[in-house]
Amino acid sequence: MGEIRATKRLDITGDCCPITFVKTKLALEEMQPGEILEVLLKEGDPLVNVPRSLKSEGHRVLQVKKVRPDTYLLIVERGKLE
Amino acid sequence: MSLGYKNVNFSELKKGGFIRQQGPDLFIMRLRSIGGHLTSKDLENIALLAKKYGRGEVHLTTRQGVEIPGVRLADYQELIAAIKRLQLLPGACGPRIRCIVSCPGQDVCPNGVVNTQEMARQVDQAFFGRDVPAKFKIAIAGCPNACTKPRENDVGLQGVVYPQLVADRCSLCGLCQSLCPGGAIKIVADRVTIDRQRCCGDGACIASCPTNAWVAERRGFVLYAGGKMGRQPRLGDRLLDFVPGEEVIPVINSVLQGFITRRQGNERLADTMARLGTGIFRKLISYTSRREVAAGGRD
Numbered sequence: 331m332g333e334i335r336a337t338k339r340l341d342i343t344g345d346c347c348p349i350t351f352v353k354t355k356l357a358l359e360e361m362q363p364g365e366i367l368e369v370l371l372k373e374g375d376p377l378v379n380v381p382r383s384l385k386s387e388g389h390r391v392l393q394v395k396k397v398r399p400d401t402y403l404l405i406v407e408r409g410k411l412e
Numbered sequence: 413m414s415l416g417y418k419n420v421n422f423s424e425l426k427k428g429g430f431i432r433q434q435g436p437d438l439f440i441m442r443l444r445s446i447g448g449h450l451t452s453k454d455l456e457n458i459a460l461l462a463k464k465y466g467r468g469e470v471h472l473t474t475r476q477g478v479e480i481p482g483v484r485l486a487d488y489q490e491l492i493a494a495i496k497r498l499q500l501l502p503g504a505c506g507p508r509i510r511c512i513v514s515c516p517g518q519d520v521c522p523n524g525v526v527n528t529q530e531m532a533r534q535v536d537q538a539f540f541g542r543d544v545p546a547k548f549k550i551a552i553a554g555c556p557n558a559c560t561k562p563r564e565n566d567v568g569l570q571g572v573v574y575p576q577l578v579a580d581r582c583s584l585c586g587l588c589q590s591l592c593p594g595g596a597i598k599i600v601a602d603r604v605t606i607d608r609q610r611c612c613g614d615g616a617c618i619a620s621c622p623t624n625a626w627v628a629e630r631r632g633f634v635l636y637a638g639g640k641m642g643r644q645p646r647l648g649d650r651l652l653d654f655v656p657g658e659e660v661i662p663v664i665n666s667v668l669q670g671f672i673t674r675r676q677g678n679e680r681l682a683d684t685m686a687r688l689g690t691g692i693f694r695k696l697i698s699y700t701s702r703r704e705v706a707a708g709g710r711d
C-alpha cells in the first residue's frame with residue numbers, strides 16, 4: 331500500500347466507550363467522502379469496538395499500526411454520504 | 413378468608429409461581445419473562461396487577477422475573493385469571509425447570525454472535541415448568557463475555573461463531589491481528605493465519621474486518637452443565653464445545669435424562685456431576701454430532 335495522506339488526526343487514547351466512537355464519528359462527519367482520518371487509540375476495548383462501529387457506519391479502516399506497546403494508529407477512510 | 417381458601421385450585425397452585433411470604437396470609441405472585449424480555453404493555457399490566465392485588469410494588473428477581481408481593485390467597489383465582497387474560501406468564505418454584513435467563517444477544521448487543529432471544533423462546537417452550545428431581549436453571553449468553561453467567565446454571569449456553577478467511581478479499585490492513593483477544597490471528601509473510609486452538613469464537617475479526625475477508629463459518633453454542641450457586645457453589649463444566657442451534661433442545665433433553673437417571677436423592681445436577689465425574693456424565697449425553705464434539709467444535 332502506498333503512502334496515505336491524512337487530512338485530520340484524532341487522539342482518543344484518553345477516552346472510554348462510547349466517547350471513543352462518538353468523537354471519531356464527529357470528526358468523520360466534518361470530512362468529505364474519501365478523505366483520510368488518523369485515529370490514535372488504546373488496545374483492548376477501544377481497538378475492538380471503534381473499528382466495528384466504523385464498519386457498520388460505512389467507513390473503512392485502511393491500516394492499523396502499532397505505535398507503542400498499548401497504542402495503535404488507525405487509518406480510516408471516510409465513507410460515502412448516505 | 414375461609415371463603416377464599418375454599419376456591420383454591422390446588423393443581424394450578426402446584427405448578428408454582430405462587431409463594432408464601434413472611435406475614436400472615438400473604439403470598440408472592442411470581443411472573444416470568446422469557447430471556448428478560450417484556451414489552452412496555454406487559455410492564456403496564458404488571459403495574460396494574462401490583463396495584464390491584466399487591467401493595468403497588470414489584471421485586472425484580474435475579475432470574476429476570478417479576479414478583480408481586482403482598483397478594484392474598486383469597487385473590488389468587490382472580491389474579492391468575494387476570495394474568496392469563498393479559499398474556500403475562502406465571503413463574504415457577506420448587507423442583508421444576510425455572511425461568512430461562514438470557515442476555516439481549518445479537519439483536520441488540522454489539523458483541524452478540526447468536527440470536528439468544530429466539531433460543532430463549534425455544535428453550536422456554538420446550539422445558540419451562542417441567543417437573544424435575546431438583547430445581548433446574550438454564551441461562552443463555554450471546555457471546556464469550558457470558559453476561560448472564562451460564563456457568564452458574566445447571567445448563568448454560570454461550571454463543572460462539574467460528575471464522576473462516578476468504579483470503580483474496582484481505583487487504584492486509586492488520587486489524588484482525590491487532591484485536592484478536594487470544595492472539596489466534598497472525599500475519600506471516602503477507603498471509604493471514606489462524607490458530608484455531610486459541611480462537612474463543614467471539615467473532616471480533618468478522619465484525620471488524622473492513623473488507624469482509626473474515627466470514628462466519630458456523631454459529632452455535634458452547635454448552636456448560638453442572639453449575640449452581642447457593643451454599644456449595646460450583647461452576648459448570650464445559651460439556652460440549654459446539655452445539656448448533658437446532659440441536660440445543662435435544663442436547664438439553666439428553667442432559668436432563670442423564671441427570672434424572674443418575675441422580676441420588678434430591679441432589680442438583682452439580683452434585684450428580686461432581687459425584688460421577690464430568691467425563692462419565694458426558695458419556696451419558698447421546699449427542700449425535702460426535703465428529704464435531706471430538707474435533708472440539710473447531711476444524
Ligand code: SF4
Binds near residue numbers: 516523554559
Ligand atoms: S453475553 Fe455477550 S451478547 Fe450477551 S449481553 Fe453480554 S456482551 Fe452482549
Ligand code: SF4
Binds near residue numbers: 582584585626
Ligand atoms: S482485518 Fe480483514 S483485511 Fe485486515 S488483515 Fe484481517 S482479514 Fe485482512
Ligand code: SF4
Binds near residue numbers: 574606612614615618
Ligand atoms: S473469533 Fe475472535 S478469537 Fe477467534 S480468530 Fe476471530 S478475533 Fe480471534
